[in-house]
Amino acid sequence: MGQGVAIANNHSASETQDDMVAQAWATVRTNLRESSGVRLFDQWLKPIVLIPGSDLDAVRLGLPSAFMTNWVRNHYADRLLHEFRVLIPAVRSVSIETLARSAQVVTVETLPAPANIAPADPVPTIERPSLDPRFTFDRFVVDPSNLVAYNAAVALAQPGAPRFSPLFLHSGTGQGKTHLMHAIGAAYLMAVPGARALLMSAERFMYEFVQALRTRETHAFKTRLRAADLLLIDDLQFIAGKDATQEEFFHTMNEVMGAGKRLVISADRCPQGLDGVEQRITSRLSCGLVADIKAPDLALRRRVLDRKLVDMPNARVPAPVLDLLASRITANIRDLEGALNRVVAYAQLSNVEIDLDFAVATLGDVLRGAERRVTIDEIQKAVSAHFEIKPIDLVSARRAVVVARPRQIAMYLAKRLTTRSLPEIGRKFGGRDHSTVIHAVRRIEDLRDKDHEIDSSVRTLLRQLEG
Structure with missing residues (x-):
């Protein structure tokens, strides 16, 4: 700016x-x-x-x-x-x-025209994806919350026979899935310059497939995708409920995997949690490596800002401002980087130096939105209503699964959505010890990857409480 x-x-x-x-x-x-x-x-x-x-x-x-x-x-x-x-x-x-x-000229900065638009020149033999140059492995901030996903992505980008395929990456919005997919593409094409690679969103896959059906060019569509040595499909959840698209995706996935090629899929939840996606697809996805990226903690958010500033050599952002952003903007990495971009851009446009007062004035709406805190009482009421139990059950000594599991979910939500300490959360649930809260949080994190019903309930409650 x-x-x-x-x-x-x-x-x-x-x-x-x-x-x-x-x-x-x-x-x-x-x-x-x-x-x-x-x-x-x-x-x-x-x-x-x-x-x-x-x-x-x-x-x-x-x-x-x-x-x-x-x-x-x-x-x-x-x-x-x-x-x-x-x-x-x-x-x-x-x-x-x-x-x-x-x-019409297709460059490295543009996507191919839709399938029903004939290109001016012959389609090149080697397909090159449109990759964001910012999204490389060296720009990805590694942390225990994303280490497995990062290492898996690096491994899949290496030349030679892939150690696993598909790689399925899942996380909430703006946590780094797309970054890793672009990094895989860039690293693999650097290692194997003659390779065919294709990156598209699931929504784009569906759009091009429908266009190919309408123009009776499905053979060309299938050939292009199945010829890829590396196929990357982002945001798979968007084909939920689209039967014809899922049928084609299933066969494409089988062809790519059967040929020993690389397949990378991302979504906002684990395979078993993809409502509206056929079981045969989720089963095939689960047979590869499934890696999740958890929400970033304060330390990671701060390191992300430091890394972002490396690419902004003319920006001067004092540490207190970075600390403010990292502590107050907690939803995801994308929002955090967007807030930093906004502060820097406004300062450059206004020709002023950045300080705390300027950052607060510039990000007033963002910070006010982040300031809103859900209370434990609200969480207990929402969980009780969702599972059709009494609020008093959550603070009682009852250990029946019909009460214990909702209680664990409520503790998990309290840890995620509030700033209360573990002992404070334990006291709000009938005077329980902080170790009980830790166990509940870890148990629900584990179950969300394995139990579709639990994951669906947590997502529903998160939407309700954060809305």
Whole structure:
């Protein structure tokens, strides 16, 4: 964003309008990538190109199909105009157009056009995925909460026969699954330059498959996916309930695995917890290596911020501000990095130094949202209602499973959603010892990976309490 200020205010006399617009577009793309999330950006925004000849009166952006053009117009027209005007106030309009076929160019920064759009040039023999250069193994902050997933990803990226396949990564939103998938792709292609690799979201898989059905090009679709030496599918939960897509995914998965190739899948929950996904798919996923990434603790969140600053050499963020962000923004790594980006960008745009007061003023809404704390009483009421037991049962001495398991879940939620200490939580559950709380937390963590009903109940309660 600091670069954008220079574009708007400090360009030299020799700088042409074309140069200004091109530099602004590079900054706008970076901002969109950081604010929109990888999945949405990769699918809809990354294919946008700046049409040559754009000027301050009319910035022209192009997309490879009318379908994508209409979607971006409906959802991002105002946002794109605002982003350009922040950088260059003289910009009067931003038009979003469908490129003529002869102008469609696929680069390392764009996704292929949908299956029903014929490319201008022959499809290359070697498929190269569009990988985010920020997401590499050396930029991933390793911690006990993600160590198994990290080591598994590194192992799968090594040349030679894969030690396991598929690798199934699961975690909550913004915890690092997509980062590891891009890192696998980058490391594997560096080790095996001639390999075929393909990375797409499950949503993109479904979209391209449906388009192939409509245009009777399913053979080309199947051939492209099954020819991959490394196939990475992100956010598998999005094919839940899509029977035809699941049928094709199952056969693709079998072909890739049967050929001894590499398959990496990610989702927001373990295979057994994927509601609406066929049992034969979850069974096949479970036969590989299943690795979860747990929510980051305070120490990891602080280290993530330190690592992020390495890539921001011009940013000066004092330690108290970093401590504030790490302690208050706890939901996921993506939100944490987004908050840091926002503070740095606002400071550069305002030409001020960052301190605690500035950070609080800039992130007021974010910090207020993070400040809201669920109480143990609220948790006990929600758990009692969910399992249809009396609230007093949770603090009683009863040990029957119908009471003991909900009590453990309530303790687990209290540890996760409140700032209370273990002894304080134990006292709120009938004066129990802190070791009982530790046992309950570990037990529920273990059961969430093995018991679909327990995991589903916990997710339902989390949504209810955090909502």
